[in-house]
Amino acid sequence: xxxxxxxxxxxxxxxxxxxxxxxxxxxxxxxxxxxxxxxxxxxxxxxxxxxxxxxxxxxxxxxxxxxxxxxxxxxxxxxxxxxxxxxxxxxxxxxxxxxxxxxxxxxxxxxxxxxxxxxxxxxxxxxxxxxxxxxxxxxxxxxxxxxxxxxxxxxxxxxxxxxxxxxxxxxxxxxxxxxxxxxxxxxxxxxxxxxxxxxxxxxxxxxxxxxxxxxxxxxxxxxxxxxxxxxxxxxxxxxxxxxxxxxxxxxxxxxxxxxxxxxxxxxxxxxxxxxxxxxxxxxxxxxxxxxxxxxxxxxxxxxxxxxxxxxxxxxxxxxxxxxxxxxxxxxxxxxxxxxxxxxxxxxxxxxxxxxxxxxxxxxxxxxxxxxxxxxxxxxxxxxxxxxxxxxxxxxxxxxxxxxxxxxxxxxxxxxxx
Amino acid sequence: xxxxxxxxxxxxxxxxxxxxxxxxxxxxxxxxxxxxxxxxxxxxxxxxxxxxxxxxxxxxxxxxxxxxxxxxxxxxxxxxxxxxxxxxxxxxxxxxxxxxxxxxxxxxxxxxxxxxxxxxxxxxxxxxxxxxxxxxxxxxxxxxxxxxxxxxxxxxxxxxxxxxxxxxxxxxxxxxxxxxxxxxxxxxxxxxxxxx
Numbered sequence: 001x002x003x004x005x006x007x008x009x010x011x012x013x014x015x016x017x018x019x020x021x022x023x024x025x026x027x028x029x030x031x032x033x034x035x036x037x038x039x040x041x042x043x044x045x046x047x048x049x050x051x052x053x054x055x056x057x058x059x060x061x062x063x064x065x066x067x068x069x070x071x072x073x074x075x076x077x078x079x080x081x082x083x084x085x086x087x088x089x090x091x092x093x094x095x096x097x098x099x100x101x102x103x104x105x106x107x108x109x110x111x112x113x114x115x116x117x118x119x120x121x122x123x124x125x126x127x128x129x130x131x132x133x134x135x136x137x138x139x140x141x142x143x144x145x146x147x148x149x150x151x152x153x154x155x156x157x158x159x160x161x162x163x164x165x166x167x168x169x170x171x172x173x174x175x176x177x178x179x180x181x182x183x184x185x186x187x188x189x190x191x192x193x194x195x196x197x198x199x200x201x202x203x204x205x206x207x208x209x210x211x212x213x214x215x216x217x218x219x220x221x222x223x224x225x226x227x228x229x230x231x232x233x234x235x236x237x238x239x240x241x242x243x244x245x246x247x248x249x250x251x252x253x254x255x256x257x258x259x260x261x262x263x264x265x266x267x268x269x270x271x272x273x274x275x276x277x278x279x280x281x282x283x284x285x286x287x288x289x290x291x292x293x294x295x296x297x298x299x300x301x302x303x304x305x306x307x308x309x310x311x312x313x314x315x316x317x318x319x320x321x322x323x324x325x326x327x328x329x330x331x332x333x334x335x336x337x338x339x340x341x342x343x344x345x346x347x348x349x350x351x352x353x354x355x356x357x358x359x360x361x362x363x364x365x366x367x368x369x370x371x372x373x374x375x376x377x378x379x380x381x382x383x384x385x386x387x388x389x390x391x392x393x394x395x396x397x398x399x400x401x402x403x404x405x406x407x408x409x410x411x412x413x414x415x416x417x
Numbered sequence: 418x419x420x421x422x423x424x425x426x427x428x429x430x431x432x433x434x435x436x437x438x439x440x441x442x443x444x445x446x447x448x449x450x451x452x453x454x455x456x457x458x459x460x461x462x463x464x465x466x467x468x469x470x471x472x473x474x475x476x477x478x479x480x481x482x483x484x485x486x487x488x489x490x491x492x493x494x495x496x497x498x499x500x501x502x503x504x505x506x507x508x509x510x511x512x513x514x515x516x517x518x519x520x521x522x523x524x525x526x527x528x529x530x531x532x533x534x535x536x537x538x539x540x541x542x543x544x545x546x547x548x549x550x551x552x553x554x555x556x557x558x559x560x561x562x563x564x565x566x567x568x569x570x571x572x573x574x575x576x577x578x579x580x581x582x583x584x585x586x587x588x589x590x591x592x593x594x595x596x597x598x599x600x601x602x603x604x605x606x607x608x609x610x611x612x613x
Contacts, residue, residue, distance in 0.1 A: 004449060167453070172452040172478075269478070272476070272478050356479045
């Protein structure tokens with residue numbers, strides 16, 4: 001049944017329908033509403049049996065998930081931004097040990113400068129940790145991806161991260177059909193662990209592995225990711241059959257079949273991208289879009305197939321690898337190597353800067369005219385940058401950059417004065 | 418698509434107002450999207466929230482830059498830079514004030530909006546009378562329904578009682594109804610005599 005509700009609430013209810021037995025999380029904006037709602041469902045007995053473990057940090061939260069998963073429990077956590085950084089050692093451990101926790105990341109920028117708003121820097125910081133990384137376009141997809149994530153994680157013994165844009169999705173009210181309990185029960189079999197701490201059949205988990213077998217353990221982890229590449233579209237199509245709507249999968253094209261210029265993007269940005277594509281199509285410009293739902297494992301073949309007709313691809317992403325450019329764009333360029341398709345990186349929406357339809361339309365028209373550069377920072381305030389560069393050239397002790405820029409903009413205490 | 422921007426201060430239910438408007442529109446069969454302009458909100462600080470109402474699914478995620486209606490929950494914000502930024506030439510302006518709009522020192526914006534597009538309602542006083550707390554959002558939603566017709570009063574009231582259980586819900590619904598009654602007659606008079 002469609003209901004108008006907050007994204008965080010929809011995800012909390014979808015997670016509860018998956019019947020996690022242990023939930024452990026530490027609050028951080030913009031994840032807080034999710035975990036408050038899951039906590040309330042545990043407290044009210046709606047989600048039972050389930051233990052909600054209060055801990056002192058994100059590091060502890062992921063460590064508890066690892067322990068609970070090793071004991072054979074279905075486990076869930078959620079975090080964002082600095083919280084993800086604080087748990088990063090345990091994030092790698094969950095994947096390295098092959099324990100199937102599901103984690104929501106309410107995507108948010110990383111400091112410094114401290115910033116609570118949305119971008120994908122946090123997810124990109126753990127790109128190589130060995131987790132499956134899925135990105136939701138809408139709150140409906142965010143809710144649905146969690147159901148698929150538990151199925152995938154437990155089947156392959158791999159942790160899965162469901163990324164949803166912080167605030168933009170987590171705090172947005174829109175219509176969501178939260179997966180119903182009986183349908184989720186039918187879709188998601190009980191967790192049968194490959195490895196479990198069982199006093200009746202004791203094992204240790206977490207051995208030190210030296211040069212004799214470390215590469216092999218890593219290679220097996222890579223194989224599990226490749227298996228996920230096969231299973232993700234299969235699970236998505238089973239989901240579509242069971243729930244009657246398309247969610248998840250590897251990539252999703254939009255008006256790209258005959259497009260010369262294709263925008264490729266991840267997450268909620270795709271909504272505004274589609275509006276921009278429609279505007280350009282209305283003017284006769286042959287553009288399209290491809291949404292990347294699965295970022296890790298990276299669906300290189302699916303990306304190449306989806307871009308079959310394209311002459312150029314514009315990768316618009318909310319992340320930056322300083323000194324390189326786009327992160328997603330780098331993977332896309334590697335996948336397209338040898339095809340002759342030109343790849344343009346566009347870094348956009350960092351730290352919550354709105355990505356507007358008007359800017360995207362202009363970007364697409366520029367790209368379609370063959371006038372877009374290799375790397376673009378969308379809506380960059382050049383005068384602000386030049387002001388700081390001039391200050392740095394004029395005096396050695398030019399002071400802290402962030403404070404200088406805010407002074408130039410006359411922003412006080414996070415607000416315009 | 419009908420786009421609404423709410424301006425108020427932290428603690429006045431600015432975000433909740435946008436959410437409830439989206440719930441009311443959804444209940445009437447429309448597509449709706451509401452979200453806050455996020456910040457390190459604290460009591461008293463300026464807060465902005467948005468709501469879009471449409472006949473098709475709302476895909477865009479950008480903040481509302483060109484609203485069809487502006488709701489000002491706190492008139493001390495009226496003199497902020499850019500408060501009216503992007504408001505449509507025939508947009509609606511709803512103000513929380515016990516005084517008429519003509520006394521609020523915003524002659525410039527009043528002069529450029531057509532008649533029947535501006536209303537004030539003493540939302541804080543109505544909230545104090547009905548709910549006992551200075552939360553102007555529920556009466557403003559009632560007045561919004563009266564001013565714009567974008568949603569019905571009944572849908573607003575159901576959104577309020579759906580969100581707040583018991584007496585809190587019914588007293589907010591009553592406050593919304595009184596605000597509706599204060600604003601509606603002037604709008605109906607305009608409909609009867611459109612040339613006036």
